[in-house]
Amino acid sequence: MADAIKNEVGSFPPGKKITVVFVIGGPGSGKGTQCSKIVKHFGFTHLSAGDLLREEAKSDTEQGMMIKNMMHEGKLVPSDLIVKLLLKAMLQSGNDKFLVDGFPRNEENRQAYDSIISIEPEFVLFIDCPKEEMERRILNRNQGRDDDNIDTARRRFEVFQDSTMPVVQYYEKRGKLRRLPTSHLQVDGVKSADEVFEDVKAIFVQLNTQANQGGNVSSRARSNPFKRFLDLFCDKVGVLQVDSSSPSVGRSKAISALCFCPGNDLAKLEISVFLHHFLLGYEQPNPKCMPAGCGTCPTHPRTVDN
């Protein structure tokens, strides 16, 4: 199936750098609103999975009818269909930076994307919002959407909780999730769209900074090969541990993130050993012996404290 879609729609030239950011959040959480602000500031092409489907649903075909019915019921359309629409829109845009809004919505979507488009997202922006607020917004959206009614909205909340949250957790485990600070869910209400964008902007500014400095490697790291090695090592093996129970559609639980980096700890240990010998006076029993061992010593050379 993946090959058939690629043959029909096309694919990106091999080696071309394509930046993809997924934007995930419950229905009415403000994904579309934030995406249009990101587009203005950061030059991304905004692809709303829902808008692509609404466009397709207009066609007077069996497929069009099927999409219309599924959206009305708040169900998810088959993954191959939405991934094909996304790939087509990406290729037609001519851009190389994409905000994919409202996708992936379940594990099957994610796997279909991986096998057909196969571009690892740079990160996944997660927009959390209390359920009561999402409901209020949907009912006041006034865009003439067939699914903006209370019954469909409630089914969409269930789908979000049951099918989309596992995808959010998948990316969280891989350290790809970017949550807005929980402060945007204030006790006395949520932040305005502009206030939320201040938090969103900070995440995208960081992405731009990384891109200008050559990926995830800091400028200091680029001028220092040892630091570069460490940064790359940390990037590959760093583990993001998130101390949270799974967030709900409603008010999310506070999370605290802690980054463990074995490379960093190893470096600290090496520096401590070096300073220890340096301060006490370093002496090597066999001066010809290289630090890694010359192969002729019965044991690995040891430094001696004076």
Ligand SMILES: Nc1ncnc2c1ncn2[C@@H]1O[C@H](COP(=O)(O)OP(=O)(O)O)[C@@H](O)[C@H]1O
């Ligand atoms: N922070 C916010 N505060 C108040 N209203 C908002 C906020 N963000 C979005 N909205 C409004 O809520 C509705 C749903 O937002 P939308 O961006 O369409 O959500 P989604 O794309 O996640 O379904 C829209 O009418 C939008 O103007």
Ligand SMILES: O=c1ccn([C@@H]2O[C@H](COP(=O)(O)OP(=O)(O)O)[C@@H](O)[C@H]2O)c(=O)[nH]1
């Ligand atoms: O990957 C997707 C995205 C959307 N939808 C369908 O499109 C509807 C509306 O999606 P949209 O993103 O527009 O809703 P929002 O979250 O913005 O309210 C969903 O309820 C689904 O029926 C889908 O099946 N797969």
